[in-house]
Amino acid sequence: xxxxxxxxxxxxxxxxxxxxSMVPKGAFAATPLTMQAAWINDAEFAGYFLxxxxxxxxSEGLDLTYLSGGPDVIPESTIIAGRADLALTTPDTTIKxxxxxGAPFKIIGAQYQKNPIGIVSLVDSGxxxxxxxxxxxxxxxxxxxxxxxxxxxxxxxxxxxxxIVPYAYDPTPLIKGEIDASLDFTxxxxxxxxxxxxxxxxxxxxxxxxxxxxxxxVVTEDVLKNKRAELVAWLRASxxxxxENFIDPAVWPPKWADTHFKGTGRTIDNEIFFNGxxxxxxxxxxxxxxxxxxxxxxxxxxLGEVGIVGSRDMFDTTLLEEI
Amino acid sequence: xxxxxxQSRNTGWRNAIILILIWEIVGxxxxxxxxxxxxxxxxLLRLWVDRADYPQHVIATLYASGLxxxxxxxxxxxxxxxxxxxxxxxxxxxxxxxxxxxxxxxAIAPILVxxxxxxxxxxxxxxxxxxxxxxxxxVIGLSQTDKRTSxxxxxxxxxxxxxxxxxxxxxxxxxxxSAFRIAAPNAVLGAxxxxxxxxxxxxxxxxxxxSLGRGEPDRLWGIGLTATAIAGLSxxxxxxxxxxxxxxxxxxxxxxxxxxxxxxTKSVGHNFLLTxxxxxxxxxxxxxxxxxxxxxxxxxxxxxxxxxxxxLGKTAAVAQAKLLQALAETLPITFVGMALGLLxxxxxxxxxxxxxxxxxxFMPVALVTQTMPLVALTPLLVLMxxxxxxxxxxVTISVTFFPAFVTLAQGISLVPRGTxxxxxxxxxxxxxxxxxxxxxxxxxxxxxxxxxxxxxALLGVMIAEWLATGKGLxxxxxxxxxxxxxxxxxxxxxxxxxxxxxxxxxxxIAERRVLRRFGMQTAE
Numbered sequence: 001x002x003x004x005x006x007x008x009x010x011x012x013x014x015x016x017x018x019x020x021s022m023v024p025k026g027a028f029a030a031t032p033l034t035m036q037a038a039w040i041n042d043a044e045f046a047g048y049f050l051x052x053x054x055x056x057x058x059s060e061g062l063d064l065t066y067l068s069g070g071p072d073v074i075p076e077s078t079i080i081a082g083r084a085d086l087a088l089t090t091p092d093t094t095i096k097x098x099x100x101x102g103a104p105f106k107i108i109g110a111q112y113q114k115n116p117i118g119i120v121s122l123v124d125s126g127x128x129x130x131x132x133x134x135x136x137x138x139x140x141x142x143x144x145x146x147x148x149x150x151x152x153x154x155x156x157x158x159x160x161x162x163x164i165v166p167y168a169y170d171p172t173p174l175i176k177g178e179i180d181a182s183l184d185f186t187x188x189x190x191x192x193x194x195x196x197x198x199x200x201x202x203x204x205x206x207x208x209x210x211x212x213x214x215x216x217x218v219v220t221e222d223v224l225k226n227k228r229a230e231l232v233a234w235l236r237a238s239x240x241x242x243x244e245n246f247i248d249p250a251v252w253p254p255k256w257a258d259t260h261f262k263g264t265g266r267t268i269d270n271e272i273f274f275n276g277x278x279x280x281x282x283x284x285x286x287x288x289x290x291x292x293x294x295x296x297x298x299x300x301x302x303l304g305e306v307g308i309v310g311s312r313d314m315f316d317t318t319l320l321e322e323i
Numbered sequence: 324x325x326x327x328x329x330q331s332r333n334t335g336w337r338n339a340i341i342l343i344l345i346w347e348i349v350g351x352x353x354x355x356x357x358x359x360x361x362x363x364x365x366x367l368l369r370l371w372v373d374r375a376d377y378p379q380h381v382i383a384t385l386y387a388s389g390l391x392x393x394x395x396x397x398x399x400x401x402x403x404x405x406x407x408x409x410x411x412x413x414x415x416x417x418x419x420x421x422x423x424x425x426x427x428x429x430a431i432a433p434i435l436v437x438x439x440x441x442x443x444x445x446x447x448x449x450x451x452x453x454x455x456x457x458x459x460x461x462v463i464g465l466s467q468t469d470k471r472t473s474x475x476x477x478x479x480x481x482x483x484x485x486x487x488x489x490x491x492x493x494x495x496x497x498x499x500x501s502a503f504r505i506a507a508p509n510a511v512l513g514a515x516x517x518x519x520x521x522x523x524x525x526x527x528x529x530x531x532x533x534s535l536g537r538g539e540p541d542r543l544w545g546i547g548l549t550a551t552a553i554a555g556l557s558x559x560x561x562x563x564x565x566x567x568x569x570x571x572x573x574x575x576x577x578x579x580x581x582x583x584x585x586x587x588t589k590s591v592g593h594n595f596l597l598t599x600x601x602x603x604x605x606x607x608x609x610x611x612x613x614x615x616x617x618x619x620x621x622x623x624x625x626x627x628x629x630x631x632x633x634x635l636g637k638t639a640a641v642a643q644a645k646l647l648q649a650l651a652e653t654l655p656i657t658f659v660g661m662a663l664g665l666l667x668x669x670x671x672x673x674x675x676x677x678x679x680x681x682x683x684x685f686m687p688v689a690l691v692t693q694t695m696p697l698v699a700l701t702p703l704l705v706l707m708x709x710x711x712x713x714x715x716x717x718v719t720i721s722v723t724f725f726p727a728f729v730t731l732a733q734g735i736s737l738v739p740r741g742t743x744x745x746x747x748x749x750x751x752x753x754x755x756x757x758x759x760x761x762x763x764x765x766x767x768x769x770x771x772x773x774x775x776x777x778x779x780a781l782l783g784v785m786i787a788e789w790l791a792t793g794k795g796l797x798x799x800x801x802x803x804x805x806x807x808x809x810x811x812x813x814x815x816x817x818x819x820x821x822x823x824x825x826x827x828x829x830x831x832i833a834e835r836r837v838l839r840r841f842g843m844q845t846a847e
């Protein structure tokens with residue numbers, strides 16, 4: 001998608017032109033919908049790329065514009081500013097924004113049933129549970145410090161017992177032993193470390209009490225009211241994309257070598273590893289994006305431990321029922 | 324003379340080759356930080372392997388920085404002309420100009436991404452890097468024209484407009500063109516920083532972000548050197564252009580006329596109003612920007628919104644405590660870093676006089692430190708220096724020394740030959756001459772260098788805090804994003820700009836006092 005570079009105005013025109021060439025003549029006009037992803041293009045968003053390429057959105061009557069994310073992009077702010085209709089967010093930030101600042105958000109689905117963030121370390125360092133982190137140096141991206149503090153608290157470890165330093169996206173200090181562990185997507189970094197000739201181990205924060213979703217699908221109350229049908233259509237097409245993608249996680253990433261994954265700086269093998277690793281974190285018997293009552297409760301109670309007080313009405317599961 | 328020049332060029336080449344050989348050996352043998360510093364040949368090989376990735380990223384970066392360069396220069400020249408014609412306007416906009424000069428880009432990038440979309444944050448950040456340099460050069464260039472030529476135009480009945488057109492603009496051209504040289508790399512760096520954070524699909528900054536997770540320093544250095552090459556070529560391009568254009572237009576004789584006293588005495592009330600306007604204008608522009616961008620109050624804060632957040636809101640006490648703690652961590656080391664950066668620049672400037680060849684060989688290295696995105700060097704730096712004070716200080720020195728060095732070297736080279744030769748004639752060595760003549764004579768340039776250093780020192784400390792130490796303002800800014808604490812994001816940006824402005828003003832006050840005592844003129 002070279003499109004996301006350009007101004008939105010140009011973008012929508014270009015996307016419309018692209019869509020127009022695909023839609024058979026006589027089909028009714030597609031409704032525009034814009035989604036804000038959480039990061040640059042990688043396998044984390046494979047289902048959406050597939051659904052775009054295979055025309056799942058178009059056949060649902062949607063003209064989807066996809067915006068990639070980055071370190072300074074706060075997905076929630078993009079939807080407040082009206083530059084996107086829906087955003088993939090982290091539930092802790094979204095719920096905190098609703099609770100503290102009265103932000104008008106609703107969570108209408110969850111891409112990851114289990115949050116893929118975890119503690120990654122080299123096998124030799126013997127860090128297999130939160131308790132092993134005591135007196136160790138842990139690199140954490142500043143935006144995720146909140147999650148790590150929650151996990152430590154849930155496991156009865158004082159925040160001061162672990163030396164937390166910033167993580168600047170590069171695993172080299174971990175491989176060279178300058179830090180003992182880092183917080184990252186466990187679907188991603190272990191592969192990189194293996195490429196460097198070291199062996200990594202990891203555990204999910206989820207498995208140690210921080211039972212949250214990730215990449216929650218968030219909309220504003222306005223959009224929910226005015227574009228309900230389109231949102232359901234988006235959920236349906238995206239779920240179809242993810243299901244197709246998970247039939248064999250190794251099939252799709254190579255097909256995007258010259259499109260979505262071109263020049264991202266990452267390798268296709270890395271994306272295949274990522275895609276396979278994320279499958280068990282996303283799949284659930286009731287279908288991709290599901291939010292069961294038990295899981296919502298688990299999210300709320302885990303976040304409650306760090307003073308983020310959410311409530312059931314911040315989640316709207318009725319759209320999922322309409323898929 | 325020709326033989327001398329040829330020989331000195333040879334020594335320059337020899338030194339550069341020695342430097343590259345050492346780098347090659349150190350890199351190949353993984354001697355530094357267990358291989359975190361790759362050799363030049365490894366980097367070049369990697370660039371070749373990755374060559375298919377680069378064109379679209381480079382084009383995107385060139386597009387954003389080029390657009391920012393054009394817009395920034397257009398506004399800069401226009402504003403410079405207006406300011407040169409009307410000193411009152413210049414005074415009124417002083418607050419805005421200093422604020423733009425002092426903006427730490429890493430605090431502003433998140434704000435731009437919050438409030439603008441698509442390419443706009445990149446272009447704006449590039450524009451901001453260009454505007455101040457060109458505006459200042461235009462004002463100086465226009466006000467320093469040879470009085471004799473404008474007298475001539477007036478004697479023949481020319482108006483002030485004809486003077487501007489025929490004399491001043493032409494006279495200012497060399498200064499403006501030399502500003503372009505500095506502005507062009509600024510634009511490139513601004514664009515790359517915004518690309519890194521802003522989530523677009525293409526751009527060297529985006530490529531860098533995607534590559535970071537691989538832990539492959541040769542790729543990161545390849546991207547950094549590409550950025551260096553773009554910045555360096557744009558510098559070189561404008562340097563050649565200005566030589567071509569201006570070779571023949573320099574004044575042959577010295578302009579002996581002293582510049583007019585720029586501060587006409589006005590009434591106290593008039594001055595008070597002007598000062599008030601100077602402070603109010605940046606705040607008004609900030610307010611207008613938010614109203615015009617139409618971004619909701621929840622995510623964008625007006626000046627009043629920040630005051631409300633910090634002093635009146637229900638979380639004001641917590642916010643204040645966090646901010647004060649961050650400031651207490653950031654400020655002391657900023658002062659130390661600034662002093663060390665200046666000291667390093669000063670030593671370098673003196674050495675460039677005493678050992679010109681060694682410094683020439685060092686210049687390419689210096690240039691790389693200015694254009695290499697520091698995030699790409701983080702692993703190397705933390706492996707070599709740890710995550711404490713020494714890392715922060717080194718990062719701050721590397722961010723501050725270059726502009727200060729250029730200014731100081733210029734000052735030292737402008738010391739009149741006659742005064743230098745006097746102590747020599749009395750048998751003084753080069754050191755004594757330095758101490759007694761050159762250093763005191765370049766005092767105005769020391770102050771000018773200090774003014775340049777102040778905001779950059781804060782920037783350097785914030786970068787180190789963000790990437791490695793996890794303390795202070797730089798860390799607070801990023802953590803606030805994790806808490807979706809928009810009030811704090813704006814507060815940190817506002818406070819960091821304010822701190823820069825205050826430090827800058829303190830230097831200006833000291834500068835005026837000291838130079839007045841020595842009977843010297845301010846250098847720009």
